Amino acid sequence: xxxxxxxxxxxxxxxxxxxxxxxxxxxxxxxxxxxxxxxxxxxxxxxxxxxxxxxxxxxxxxxxxxxxxxxxxxxxxxxxxxxxxxxxxxxxxx
Numbered sequence: 001x002x003x004x005x006x007x008x009x010x011x012x013x014x015x016x017x018x019x020x021x022x023x024x025x026x027x028x029x030x031x032x033x034x035x036x037x038x039x040x041x042x043x044x045x046x047x048x049x050x051x052x053x054x055x056x057x058x059x060x061x062x063x064x065x066x067x068x069x070x071x072x073x074x075x076x077x078x079x080x081x082x083x084x085x086x087x088x089x090x091x092x093x094x
């Protein structure tokens with residue numbers, strides 16, 4: 001969905017607000033209690049919220065890259081593991 005198609009009331013939301021609204025739309029649709037036209041409108045709102053969330057995340061990622069410059073390294077889940085016990089060698093770098 002192009003940026004110009006995102007309704008202004010959605011474009012005004014911050015990430016947390018948009019994500020909460022998206023979760024509410026998904027929950028509502030999962031209940032399957034809506035007539036077809038209402039369900040389609042909710043789906044369209046969900047798509048707009050998803051597009052907005054993705055755009056906000058992309059902008060945040062770009063800001064982090066600009067702040068970190070060349071120092072930005074890929075995420076390494078293994079680096080979050082418990083530190084080695086004293087006397088034990090740290091895991092080898094890949």
